[in-house]
Amino acid sequence: MKRVVITGAGTINSLGQTVPETFEAMREGRCGIGELEFRDVDRLSIKIGGQVKGYDPEVRFNRQQLALYDRFTQFTLIAAREAIGQSGLEFSGELAARAGVILGNSGGGMTTLDDNYRTVYEDGKNRVHPFVVPKLMNNAAASHVSMEFNLKGPSFTVATACASSNHAMAQAFQMVHGGLTPVMVTGGSESMLCFGGVKAWEGLRVMSKDGCRPFSANRNGMVQGEGAGVFVFEEYEHARARGAEILAEVAGYAMSSDASDIVMPSKQGAARAIRGALQDARMDLSEVGYINAHGTGTAANDKTESAAVADVFGAHADNLMISSTKSMHGHLIGGTGAVELLACIMALRDGVIAPTINYDEPDPECALDVVPNEAREAKVDVALSNAFAFGGLNAVLALRRFS
Template sequence: MSSKQSSKKASSSGEASEGNVPAPAVAGSVAGESYRGLRRVVITGAGTINALGHDVETTLNAFREGRCGITALNFRDVDRLSIQIGAQVHDWRPEDYFNRQQILLYDKFTQFTLLAAKQAVAQSGLSFVGALGLRSGVILGTAGGGLNTWDENYRAVYEEGKNRVHPFVVPKLMNNAAASHVSMEFGLRGPAFTVATACSSSNHAMGLAFQMIRSGAAQVMLTGGSEAMLCFGGVKAWEGLRVMSKDACRPFSANRNGMVQGEGAGVFVFEDYESARARGAEILAEVVGFAMSSDAQDIVMPSAQGAERAITAAIGDAGLNPEQIGYINAHGTGTAANDKTECAAVAHAFGHHADSLMISSTKSMHGHLIGGTGAVELLACIMALRDGVIAPTIGYQEPDPECGLDVVPNEARDAKVDAVLSNAFAFGGLNAVIALQRV
């Protein structure tokens, strides 16, 4: 453990602890004291809903089995689309989780977020009453926000000729809706906002949450992301880019032909290590590094140099050597532009160690959740560290000489790893990489 990861004790702010959670080991702006050092940050709760399952356990089992969640899409006017497959959440009944008034307020992406958040908080065992609520917050990522609400109301106005929409349309579709409702649901009165950086949204959100706890600005953060773009307008917009596959997502395979959209959410409880240890919490993994970079080059074409900078900086921020990284959950979209660029970035960043590094894309199973994708993919990183199981890249059929890394093809692999990375590279050239290690 590097010195900058070690926990430094500070004098108490004098504020009483509540809910069996001690005051922060290092006081920050929330506690009213100046910055004194860097705190360790751990994950003590996780929740998800996606095409592979409605909870973490089911999702991890699907990773182990190499199960594919990509199916035929089922929604209004799907027959008008040229792309008719996606990683859709099936058997979703919002009335099983929310009352009628809540459903009127919650777009699908908010519904997904709240379910995942409730799972994560339940696992963490935290109650955000009193002082803890003041030291806790939420940062979530999404690209489209309430896209289903947009789609439904555009139809009502432009197709059906209606002149009025529901008064809750704006608070239902706004990108910060999910973060705001999570804040209200759990009484999180600290930092709360939404990050929208296309496909890197969740990684940026989780990285910022990590930085807030590490700096002492918060003690606990709920973080992750969600997306619900699988509606007629959402898929039609992506069709226009001509990057979508009509049959399967095959990252790194020479015969890949594009990405496949998915939907769902992943939410985690990030917590100060000293507080988590003091209350005897189960620790899933430690967040040890985060880095961002901008390609500053092209609005859609990725840059190997920009991705490499983010990878290298995340490892450095974690105080690790490249040789200590055992697994990378790749961005791995299944497009030629991404896959070749990402493999080149990894090869350059790791040098000779790239030959022994495992890298896989779970998008081959749960699809590309756009702004929510990094959150679901973090589950594969936790599984690698905790269970020693590396999720595979399924659908792999033909080796590509430009993607000559160990992509863990088609079958999960048992392997002990101590540190991992999760990559996210977005349109607009916005890169975000998170480093985790086993505690």
């Protein structure tokens, strides 16, 4: 089996429109959550989110492209350009024929969907743009990335709600690990911050009106975010042969299904995924220094995830750092695991642990070191990235510091 390393990373999210900007914001414990800005926001009871501000699509794309690119596709292409640019790879010949792209996404083109429902039901028009379907389909982003970068190998989209990106990256890892291809582009994106997207989430009664406070006793719900994270997963010998910069090593993963409830998480299901990722990566519990938590800021998730970590690590849980960067950038739903993988890379490569901001009161049911409010410098050799989705679908990635 082949070793898999990360040779490129790209992002756009509410904290920054590049990886360096995002790292800087995470180090500073900056909050990217604020007042939402879009049509009819006054009709919503939830008016905050991790929205990408100061973004002008017409600067990045021409009119013909914007006719085809929903906001989530735009974000994906921006992140992919940064990641592939950093990797230094050019896809042609045999490499192009084998390399592919696997992305996570849950809602697809929600902005396009929202706009066109308005066109038909509110404005009373009987026709929509002929490219509505290819613009809103979940695989649009993956398809456009494959076309822009000449990726002709295995390419598809994974849709497993909040675990979509981790499932996608796990599949990409497995393809490189198993020798099917030397390179995969992977990650995920989401842009549900439109009237219909937020209104749908309001119905679940899990949203906070004032901020995301994971693991804090006074937390009162999650906050949506938007953006994308894209990475280049590459076979180690292939990367070494061309002198590529290596950001981290992806060492293993695991997936599990709770098979119990459509919305309530299960400690047992989460624990199986965490334990399985360590087993797949052949890691000992004592090696793990940092976990990027799913950490949504809901009572159900935070207590269940804390219990699962305690169950797996036992006494070693006291030596773990675990933080939720959703407190800063919000919950990107299908794209959340991709943006959060950046926090793992920062911990492993730079020795900086992103904090859980807005932490006000300790919760005895979440009695872990959640790196409250301020980033911390620490040498970390192994990091885990947790993603636990509605539907009881879990995916955990294990990463190792490359040296």
